[in-house]
Amino acid sequence: MNALTEAPASSRLLLSGNEAIARAVWEAGTIVAAAYPGTPSTEILEVLAGFPDVDTHWAVNEKVSLEVAIGASIGGARAFCAMKHVGVNVAADALMSQTLAGARGGLVIAVADDVGLSSSQNEQDSRFWGRFAHIPVLEPADSQEAYEMTKLAFELSEEFETPVLLRLTTRVCHVKALCEVGARTPRPATGFESDPGRWVLVPANARNRLGTLFSRETALAAHSETFEMTQLLPGADSRVGFVASGPAALAVRETFPDAPLLKLGMTHPLPLERVRELAGQVERLLVVEEVEPLVEQELKAAGIACHGKDVLPRSGELSYVVLRPAVARLLGEDDGSGAAEGPVAPAAQVFPRPPTMCVGCPHLSPYYVLSKIRKQVIIAGDIGCYTLGFGHPWNALDTTICMGSSMGMALGLSKAAAEADKDKAVVGVIGDSTFLHMGMQGLLDIVYTGGNVTVLLLDNRAVGMTGGQDHPGTGRDIHGAEAPQVDFAKLVAALGVRPERIHVVDPYELPTMAKTIRQEIATPEPSVIITNQPCVLIDRFKPREPFRVIDDQCNGCSNCLRVGCPAISVTRTETETRRGRERELKFVTIDTVFCTGCTICVKTCGPGAIVPAGASAKEDSRA
Amino acid sequence: MSGTAFPTTDILLAGIGGQGVLTASEILAQAAIAQGFDVKKTEVAGMAQRGGMVTSHLRFGEKVMAPAIAPGSADLLLAFEVAEGLRCLPFLRKGGRAVVNTQRVLPPVVSSGLFSYPDDPVAQMLATGADVHPVDGTRIALALGEPRLANTVMLGAVADHLPFGAEALLRALLERFGSRKPHLADLNRRAFEAGREAVGGGAAQAAASA
Numbered sequence: 001m002n003a004l005t006e007a008p009a010s011s012r013l014l015l016s017g018n019e020a021i022a023r024a025v026w027e028a029g030t031i032v033a034a035a036y037p038g039t040p041s042t043e044i045l046e047v048l049a050g051f052p053d054v055d056t057h058w059a060v061n062e063k064v065s066l067e068v069a070i071g072a073s074i075g076g077a078r079a080f081c082a083m084k085h086v087g088v089n090v091a092a093d094a095l096m097s098q099t100l101a102g103a104r105g106g107l108v109i110a111v112a113d114d115v116g117l118s119s120s121q122n123e124q125d126s127r128f129w130g131r132f133a134h135i136p137v138l139e140p141a142d143s144q145e146a147y148e149m150t151k152l153a154f155e156l157s158e159e160f161e162t163p164v165l166l167r168l169t170t171r172v173c174h175v176k177a178l179c180e181v182g183a184r185t186p187r188p189a190t191g192f193e194s195d196p197g198r199w200v201l202v203p204a205n206a207r208n209r210l211g212t213l214f215s216r217e218t219a220l221a222a223h224s225e226t227f228e229m230t231q232l233l234p235g236a237d238s239r240v241g242f243v244a245s246g247p248a249a250l251a252v253r254e255t256f257p258d259a260p261l262l263k264l265g266m267t268h269p270l271p272l273e274r275v276r277e278l279a280g281q282v283e284r285l286l287v288v289e290e291v292e293p294l295v296e297q298e299l300k301a302a303g304i305a306c307h308g309k310d311v312l313p314r315s316g317e318l319s320y321v322v323l324r325p326a327v328a329r330l331l332g333e334d335d336g337s338g339a340a341e342g343p344v345a346p347a348a349q350v351f352p353r354p355p356t357m358c359v360g361c362p363h364l365s366p367y368y369v370l371s372k373i374r375k376q377v378i379i380a381g382d383i384g385c386y387t388l389g390f391g392h393p394w395n396a397l398d399t400t401i402c403m404g405s406s407m408g409m410a411l412g413l414s415k416a417a418a419e420a421d422k423d424k425a426v427v428g429v430i431g432d433s434t435f436l437h438m439g440m441q442g443l444l445d446i447v448y449t450g451g452n453v454t455v456l457l458l459d460n461r462a463v464g465m466t467g468g469q470d471h472p473g474t475g476r477d478i479h480g481a482e483a484p485q486v487d488f489a490k491l492v493a494a495l496g497v498r499p500e501r502i503h504v505v506d507p508y509e510l511p512t513m514a515k516t517i518r519q520e521i522a523t524p525e526p527s528v529i530i531t532n533q534p535c536v537l538i539d540r541f542k543p544r545e546p547f548r549v550i551d552d553q554c555n556g557c558s559n560c561l562r563v564g565c566p567a568i569s570v571t572r573t574e575t576e577t578r579r580g581r582e583r584e585l586k587f588v589t590i591d592t593v594f595c596t597g598c599t600i601c602v603k604t605c606g607p608g609a610i611v612p613a614g615a616s617a618k619e620d621s622r623a
Numbered sequence: 624m625s626g627t628a629f630p631t632t633d634i635l636l637a638g639i640g641g642q643g644v645l646t647a648s649e650i651l652a653q654a655a656i657a658q659g660f661d662v663k664k665t666e667v668a669g670m671a672q673r674g675g676m677v678t679s680h681l682r683f684g685e686k687v688m689a690p691a692i693a694p695g696s697a698d699l700l701l702a703f704e705v706a707e708g709l710r711c712l713p714f715l716r717k718g719g720r721a722v723v724n725t726q727r728v729l730p731p732v733v734s735s736g737l738f739s740y741p742d743d744p745v746a747q748m749l750a751t752g753a754d755v756h757p758v759d760g761t762r763i764a765l766a767l768g769e770p771r772l773a774n775t776v777m778l779g780a781v782a783d784h785l786p787f788g789a790e791a792l793l794r795a796l797l798e799r800f801g802s803r804k805p806h807l808a809d810l811n812r813r814a815f816e817a818g819r820e821a822v823g824g825g826a827a828q829a830a831a832s833a
Binding site for chain 2: 014142171174175176177178247250251253254257258317319320321343344345346347348350351352353354355356358392393561564566568569570573584586
């Protein structure tokens, strides 16, 4: 099927970290794997699904993906799950207790941190889970290490009967590097063995497991001292010795090739004796870690003097650009900022190019409507493409924190109902996949407490932002094959929303969309409006005949620009003075190459200047 | 370029979502691998596909450590959109070369009048004293009958300024397109040569020296 799944052992391929991990998971003989999509981890499972002999599926959320993996591990199979950093928050309930019972078949959890927040709501450092859950944390720096550590993680998991956390960052997941792959070793499941004292975590059993947990961690600490992927890279310059892990370790080696570097492959438990040994050979120790001072504080607690976040930034990537001046300052040297070498040009002022919703995106119409009634509503948003509704030109989103939070927050906002907000309605905006992930529980609370919230359930039949993955609402599985499909209208009815308050609306029918939203925000009970057009980037979307603007019919009102469709642009502006007030007119055009014929803008055009692109000049004059 | 311990060739590719920046970077990477170089290539995907800017950092050499190119250290800047070229110019090192497609792609924040597009990004780049080579890649591709060939034109425009010959890059390009869609091989070859000639390389260079 493709180069990665068919490559024979010993092939050297240019692989992203995510691809390398998928290959290693398959080679390790893994039988069960599940994930919920999340940047930058998504491609691991997407790629793994292309391999034979591994049962993969998109789980409804990260907690379920981990529970599936735990179940398979208890059943004696090697099992894997992958998630982005914030996904562990969701899965933590299962993780924090299962760590007491441990693993049977190798159980590996790949967690991708978004250092620098390129597409996440926070920058949390997943290495904390190692200490919190008392499980080993492995930290690869590039694709080859990701591949090797994935395989080692399965062995470690079985040897110590523990879940293993494989901690990744964007610069591992999405960096392509050469990686030599191997062959698959089949590892049949050994079968479930009843052991209620271990697998049934009632208080008495759980209490009994605590001793095992702590002795396991002690044994892992000893193992960390000799872990093969922790390496001391020698250097003659003993002014600063470095302790680093992940991509930051590569940046350290490149920036200070002559300095000794203890490159940590396992960051929990730490190999304290190896660090102590290096500390004894250098004038000062600098810990370079992304992003929290976790190793630094553990070293200090163990009585090893070191520098870290006193000279390095608390957030973001630690590259050459920040390392060089930081170390210069630490050594009391010129930090090089005044050096002649440097960029050929200073940064120029260039307009921003923020992500936008797509041409013909079915989210455009609800946001157009919300922007029109902006002053009458408080809008609790959620995680997905529709989060972009906070930006230009809609400015129609008031909150976003985490998956599914729009439901509970909308309920809370409606309950707070300050005097100043009495004339405002509360709207929750959530996508199909996010609703299934963690939103429906919040809606249940809205219904149960009679919360006055209007829910916009934007069903575009895909996990859109991560690239259009399937989920239980799409009717397809991870391989694109037919699968049972959730009926959202029936689901919300089953949660208790009254049938009269459930509306399935075609978002391309703008007048109906507007009428329904206005009607429901005026109704003081829970209501749900479900849209039903697919994401324009998935294959079930079928573009229609494009539209164009009849130049001399456009009156410059700029109504259509408030739709926010990237196919519409301004050709010229004029300032009009009417009744002593100045008003800017913006005359527009539609790029017919990109237009998908959704007709949302057509319905915003007063003079009827937007017509099918195929309409003749004769029709122009009639229009 | 980088410190002396791990010398590398650093190429920054810049453009916007959907322009094929990542494909072009992949082809350059495969060409470098075929020459026996170690390669690292990085980009931040995710929200980029929603019309946002896309950059791909490509580094190759005997041994590549860090994947990302530091500002002021790119040997070559290959921009598929002219304002993105201007935006990324600070990544170029002194003495580096910028090859820029003069195509303009206006984001909604510009087309709706919220921000303005620079009047003459190429002039602005040249004014810094940088070695900038504008190429009307999109027009050249249109003349060949296929606007999507603009990327190939741009690859041709950098082909004579790599640590390996243009032939090596062309081979990597044709391997990518040729094997799946043989009818595209000839078109790509012509677009590639047109790109070389647009910056005075390939046949143009041969004619000048003849």
